[in-house]
Amino acid sequence: MKIAKAALAAILSLSMLTACGADTTTFGTINGKTIPVGIYINYQYMAYNTAQNKVAEQQAEAAAAAEAAVTAVGETTAAAPALPKPGAVTLSPAESATVPFLSDVIGGVPVRDYITEEAIEDVREYAAVNQKFTELGLSYTDNEDVSVKNYIEENWDYFSEALSTIGISRASYEDVMLNSLKRQEIFMYYYGPGGEKAVSDEIIKEYLLENNARIDYIPMVLKDGEGNLLKSDGKAEQMKMAEDYVSRASAGEEFTSLLAEYNDYFAGLTPADTAAEPETDEVDPNAESQTATNETVITKDGTTPTASVVTKVFEEQTAHPGETRYFIVEDSGGEYYYVVKLSDLFSDPTFLELNREQVISTLYSEEFDETVRGWTSDQEMFINEKSIERYKVEKFENLQ
Numbered sequence: 001m002k003i004a005k006a007a008l009a010a011i012l013s014l015s016m017l018t019a020c021g022a023d024t025t026t027f028g029t030i031n032g033k034t035i036p037v038g039i040y041i042n043y044q045y046m047a048y049n050t051a052q053n054k055v056a057e058q059q060a061e062a063a064a065a066a067e068a069a070v071t072a073v074g075e076t077t078a079a080a081p082a083l084p085k086p087g088a089v090t091l092s093p094a095e096s097a098t099v100p101f102l103s104d105v106i107g108g109v110p111v112r113d114y115i116t117e118e119a120i121e122d123v124r125e126y127a128a129v130n131q132k133f134t135e136l137g138l139s140y141t142d143n144e145d146v147s148v149k150n151y152i153e154e155n156w157d158y159f160s161e162a163l164s165t166i167g168i169s170r171a172s173y174e175d176v177m178l179n180s181l182k183r184q185e186i187f188m189y190y191y192g193p194g195g196e197k198a199v200s201d202e203i204i205k206e207y208l209l210e211n212n213a214r215i216d217y218i219p220m221v222l223k224d225g226e227g228n229l230l231k232s233d234g235k236a237e238q239m240k241m242a243e244d245y246v247s248r249a250s251a252g253e254e255f256t257s258l259l260a261e262y263n264d265y266f267a268g269l270t271p272a273d274t275a276a277e278p279e280t281d282e283v284d285p286n287a288e289s290q291t292a293t294n295e296t297v298i299t300k301d302g303t304t305p306t307a308s309v310v311t312k313v314f315e316e317q318t319a320h321p322g323e324t325r326y327f328i329v330e331d332s333g334g335e336y337y338y339v340v341k342l343s344d345l346f347s348d349p350t351f352l353e354l355n356r357e358q359v360i361s362t363l364y365s366e367e368f369d370e371t372v373r374g375w376t377s378d379q380e381m382f383i384n385e386k387s388i389e390r391y392k393v394e395k396f397e398n399l400q
Contacts, residue, residue, distance in 0.1 A: 025387075028382045035123060035126075038172025039176060044116070048115050055106065058104075111393075115393050126175075129375075138182070165398075184357075214297050219338055222334060225269045229335070242328045256292045259293065298313065306336070306338070308330070312329045317345075326340065
């Protein structure tokens with residue numbers, strides 16, 4: 001939620017009265033610093049895209065509600081359906097006319113006003129971030145600077161014609177992109193190691209353990225060489241093999257060796273003229289024989305290698321955090337047994353550090369956003385009314 005709409009309207013009213021110049025190359029000034037109009041247009045375009053998504057969501061929700069209402073009425077009047085009035089036309093929710101995008105509203109605010117208000121607030125935050133970055137004496141790391149500028153170069157080459165058409169210069173585009181990097185640098189200055197609001201390793205590890213798990217696995221196909229599902233005897237034989245793998249792994253045998261052994265076994269079952277890939281979206285055991293490992297980090301909301309495995313893995317990790325566990329999972333489709341090795345998520349010493357910033361952002365970015373909005377509260381802003389009048393949101397429709 002950005003600043004109150006009524007408060008923003010008051011700011012706009014005062015600003016426009018005091019900054020009505022004829023030059024439309026600037027947005028205006030914030031704390032005495034001139035803001036190029038391209039900065040405003042850039043954020044205006046972002047707000048336009050956000051508004052499109054919000055309106056689409058609203059329309060989808062309205063259509064679903066209308067469909068539910070029609071269904072409910074149909075169920076209650078099925079015995080004696082009402083006759084339409086003479087000349088009436090009945091439309092299904094899918095056929096109902098929708099309000100044109102720019103004539104719609106978002107949370108009671110006309111779309112045009114919503115876009116303008118969001119863009120102006122973003123410009124204010126842009127200015128606040130630039131000022132705070134300087135005040136804190138921060139700078140980019142070489143890698144970040146080079147990476148972002150390469151990204152900007154690639155995107156500008158692709159979008160330059162369209163962006164130039166709507167009034168966004170290369171310099172303005174680059175300023176907005178680099179401002180995002182500055183914002184992240186400030187965020188980590190406060191929330192990163194040694195910062196005023198530093199997030200402890202314990203909190204980060206707790207989040208990672210709740211949402212991630214490190215596994216290796218052997219996908220044992222429950223089909224014969226011709227692709228037919230195994231009968232009970234065949235499945236029992238595969239289960240015995242799976243249990244043997246669990247016993248041997250628990251006794252200390254390398255899991256990668258067991259996977260390689262199974263891959264050789266499976267290859268021997270597959271006729272030369274039969275495709276090795278099973279009829280499934282899952283991993284092809286033969287393809288894995290080149291690496292002899294399926295080790296990966298899975299997520300709690302994912303389905304790799306299957307939803308059944310994910311559910312069992314996180315049950316085991318919750319019950320036995322940090323332990324190495326071996327177990328068997330039958331896929332819900334009955335096409336696989338999975339022999340799973342669950343390892344300590346942090347057995348790779350770089351895992352915590354590689355994910356630190358992402359986790360901190362996930363946990364505290366909204367809190368930081370509120371902080372940034374607070375920095376804009378005492379800004380002295382004068383808006384160039386002529387620029388606001390000239391650069392209307394309709395110009396973006398030709399880009400779609």
